[in-house]
Amino acid sequence: MTMFSRTDKTPDPVPAAKPVAAPTPINSSPPPPAPVPVETRRSPAPPAAAAGTHTASVSMISKALKITGQLESTEDIHLEGEVDGDIRGVSVKVGHNAKIKGNVYGEEVELAGTVTGKIEARKVVLTSTAHMSGDVIHQDIRIDSGAFIDGHCRPEYGKADGRAHVVQKPAAATREGLSSVKPNEARSIA
């Protein structure tokens, strides 16, 4: 099954994803066989009918998943996998095993993994295992001892603030917040 699995092993559980967001029942589906590394998953899985009405949820990108391209969420993102491209979210957590090549935009970014690119967020936390190659644009930053940074840390109030709105604050964000996403989007596609 070359096309299904790069490794030749049988389709058995792959690298067990960290049991972050507690496993949740998936709507309208029978329990899939050996549910191990679940990737993009909403934490509070609502019944199928209630799609879209769920509140804050986290999208999980697990260890086994690789994404090439852009990632955009109006909610939280938790990354453990590999991303080649830009990421936009509200609260973005870059886990220990995660590797990102690209820019990360968010309201809050917590880095424990590796980022090659830029981080632009209102609040940035670089934990002791963080490996950051590139600039950090922030309003509020915490750097734990042990974190690796190769780049500038710049406080940029206007800019980071602007981003924060783009990424949609639950309170303030309305149409404007959304529409201001569009130009960025278009730019980065082109």
Added chain:
Amino acid sequence: MTVKGILDTDGELHIHGRVQGSVRADYLLLAAEGDVEGDIVARDARICGRVTGRVFALNVTLDSTAEVKGRIFHHTVEVARGARVDARMPWRPLNFFETLEQLPETQP
């Protein structure tokens, strides 16, 4: 969450958001609120959401909430009553999926 680009995993993938681009997984669950524009490659695919593009999977299950436009290359398929299928569903032998390294060029 919206992903533009390629999603690639050897494990299980649940999509509850929007994907513009291609998806490759061993087991794919596309939830009712999920939406994929592009190609899907999987061993087993359970589709409850919307797909515009091609599906290449050994075993395909279309749930009653599924909405598919394009082509479904399959070895076995199950379609629930209520599914909206606006697609060609070509059957392919097992070796088609085994030898398929690169997706064939077809009109969606």
